[in-house]
Amino acid sequence: MTTTNNATEEELRFDDSGLNTWTDEERFEVTRERLAEYAAATNDPIPAHCSGDVASPVFAIVPVFEALLVPAVDVLPVELIPRVVHGEQDFHFHRPIRPGDKLVSRGKMIGYEGL
Incomplete structure (x- = not known):
């Protein structure tokens, strides 16, 4: 993939050796x-979310964000990091997230498409 920067063409290289490699655990x-x-930042009106009794389902991105970012840094050219848009992620909900939970996540990049 190439990109034009200030009328200079620069080759950007992806490092496929980082694909399918699990990150260390993030706690x-x-x-x-x-x-x-x-809840406040996302304008969530549900009382149990606003009081912090239970997480909204979308909160699940917060604890796993680092685990999703690390594999991208290992594969993508650093110049493209600000432009990264992830295509998908899988969340497996076993129960609601609650205060006091200690969560562990890890991630891996399984592919990419330069557009």
Whole structure:
């Protein structure tokens, strides 16, 4: 893939050796304050979310964000990181996220498409 930068053509190289490699575990401790802050930031009107009693389902991106970013850095040219849009992710919900939970996540990049 190539990109034009200030009328100079520069070759950007992806490193496929980083594909299908799990990241180290990322740990995240859930707090009532963090859940309430997320609800406020996303204009969530549900009382249990606003009080921090339970996380909204979309909060699940917060603890896994680092685990999703690390594999991208290992594969993509650093110049493209600000332009990255992920195509998909899988979340497997076993129960609601609650204050006091200690969550562990990891990620891997399984492919890419330069557009």
